[in-house]
Amino acid sequence: MNKYVKYGLIGVVVIGILAAVVYFLKQNSTPAELYKTETAERKDIVNKVIVTGKVIPEDEINIKPQISGIIDKILLEEGVRVQSGDLIAVIKVVPNEQSMNQAAGRVRNAELALSNAKLEYDRNKTLFDKGVISNQDFNNLKLTYEQALQELKNAQADYQIIRKGSAGGSASANTNIRATVSGTILEIPVKEGDQVIQSNNFNEGTTIATIADMSKMIFEGEVDEAEVGKLHVGMPLEISLGALEAQKFDANLKFIAPKGVEEEGAVQFKIEGDLAVKDTDSTSYVRAGYSANASIVLEEKKDVLSLKEALLQFDKETEKPYVEVEVGENEFERRDLELGVSDGIDVEIVSGIGEDDKIKVWNKLEKKSDED
Numbered sequence: 001m002n003k004y005v006k007y008g009l010i011g012v013v014v015i016g017i018l019a020a021v022v023y024f025l026k027q028n029s030t031p032a033e034l035y036k037t038e039t040a041e042r043k044d045i046v047n048k049v050i051v052t053g054k055v056i057p058e059d060e061i062n063i064k065p066q067i068s069g070i071i072d073k074i075l076l077e078e079g080v081r082v083q084s085g086d087l088i089a090v091i092k093v094v095p096n097e098q099s100m101n102q103a104a105g106r107v108r109n110a111e112l113a114l115s116n117a118k119l120e121y122d123r124n125k126t127l128f129d130k131g132v133i134s135n136q137d138f139n140n141l142k143l144t145y146e147q148a149l150q151e152l153k154n155a156q157a158d159y160q161i162i163r164k165g166s167a168g169g170s171a172s173a174n175t176n177i178r179a180t181v182s183g184t185i186l187e188i189p190v191k192e193g194d195q196v197i198q199s200n201n202f203n204e205g206t207t208i209a210t211i212a213d214m215s216k217m218i219f220e221g222e223v224d225e226a227e228v229g230k231l232h233v234g235m236p237l238e239i240s241l242g243a244l245e246a247q248k249f250d251a252n253l254k255f256i257a258p259k260g261v262e263e264e265g266a267v268q269f270k271i272e273g274d275l276a277v278k279d280t281d282s283t284s285y286v287r288a289g290y291s292a293n294a295s296i297v298l299e300e301k302k303d304v305l306s307l308k309e310a311l312l313q314f315d316k317e318t319e320k321p322y323v324e325v326e327v328g329e330n331e332f333e334r335r336d337l338e339l340g341v342s343d344g345i346d347v348e349i350v351s352g353i354g355e356d357d358k359i360k361v362w363n364k365l366e367k368k369s370d371e372d
Contacts, residue, residue: 037326037358040307045341045348047299049230053221055241055275055290057212061181064205067161068198069093069175071190071208078188082179088188088209089177091196103159110152117141117148183213186288217275217286219251219294222261222268230298231256237273238295244285251275251294299341306346311359312337324360325353332360 072092076082121141128138187210190196199205219239223231237251251273260267273294277286312321321339324332335357340348353359 035330035332036361038308038311038361039358040305040349040353040355042303042355043306043346045301045304045306045343045346046297047341047343048295048297049223049227051221051223051271051294051296053219053271053292053294055217055239055286055288055292056220057186057214057288058216058218058274060186060210060212061183062207063088063177063180063209063211064199064207065091065175065177065196066198067091067093067175069196071192071194071196074188074190074192076185076188076209078185080185081183082185082211083182084179086179087176088179088185089190091175091177093175094195100159103155106155107152107159110148110155114145114148114152117145121145177208179209179211181211181213183211186210186212212288214286214288215277217277217288218254219273219275219292221271221292221294222263223256223271225260225267225269227298228256228260228269228271231271231296235296239273239275240293240295241286242291242293243287244290249275249277249286253296301341301348304340305349305353305355307349307353307359309342309345309347311361312347313362323353324362326358326360 069091071089073090074088075090076086076088082088121144124133124138124141127133128135189207189210194206196206196208197203219237231253233253233256235253237253239249239251241247241249253271253273255270255272257270260269262268271294307323311323313323314321320336322334322336325335327333335352337352338350340350342348
């Protein structure tokens with residue numbers, strides 16, 4: 001019994017081996033489909049460049065004081081729309097002791113000079129009335145007296161400005177800071193109690209507020225040197241904002257920097273475009289500093305024969321593009337191509353293949369033949 005079982009097991013093993021060999025031979029004798037194919041199609045191709053940047057007001061006006069002092073009151077808030085002349089803040093003047101002393105000394109000197117000039121004027125007027133001195137001499141003394149009087153008025157006005165901030169003798173001792181243009185207050189970088197410095201030739205002064213017209217915005221971005229040569233002033237831009245994804249804004253390219261700036265090994269050129277922002281509810285939320293992308297169409301073709309760029313192959317020597325077209329079952333022949341506009345995914349086929357040609361989806365792992 002054991003003998004028959006042994007022979008039976010051996011037979012099963014042999015049959016299994018034979019079956020495996022037959023299956024292997026059949027699999028290898030059946031030609032496998034090595035490549036899939038695709039065809040070209042007609043579509044629109046748009047070659048465009050995307051520029052990242054931000055949206056800022058075209059002009060920002062910094063409001064600065066004409067006299068140094070301390071912020072006494074701030075009457076408006078950031079984001080408020082103002083008209084030219086609107087009162088923004090009030091400054092309380094803190095007199096400088098040295099300047100006060102100098103101004104007071106000038107007043108005293110002017111008073112002394114006026115007193116002497118008046119004495120001379122009164123004495124010589126009597127002589128002039130008696131005909132003792134000439135009309136020319138009297139007029140010279142009269143002019144000296146009037147000049148001394150004016151000098152005293154100027155000295156008193158300067159003293160008043162240093163002491164109270166104005167020559168009008170205001171009891172509140174303050175000066176008003178008003179909007180010089182109409183627009184929106186973007187920033188008030190000071191608070192009540194802060195000391196501010198006047199603007200002059202030697203000092204920029206403290207900014208009390210920044211105002212801008214939010215209906216006049218510009219897109220500001222940077223373009224790589226590889227793309228800047230394709231741009232020209234007047235090209236249309238389509239602006240999309242990160243904070244307002246559902247909206248698109250039209251713009252026109254108005255400035256391309258003549259000089260590039262190297263950043264991390266790449267040369268970038270600044271560009272600017274006028275942004276059309278209408279004063280409506282939907283666009284009133286466009287804020288200064290929003291991040292934005294500008295889409296610039298470099299070239300566009302309508303209804304052209306196109307092919308996926310992934311199907312292209314390139315000659316090792318000439319680097320010219322070609323594809324392999326199916327001419328039989330798993331048989332392909334090379335076709336050189338002339339290419340047109342590309343959008344980075346699809347490319348225009350100017351010549352080389354037709355709409356019905358089946359293009360080989362080539363396997364990058366395949367070792368290409370020497371003729372490639």
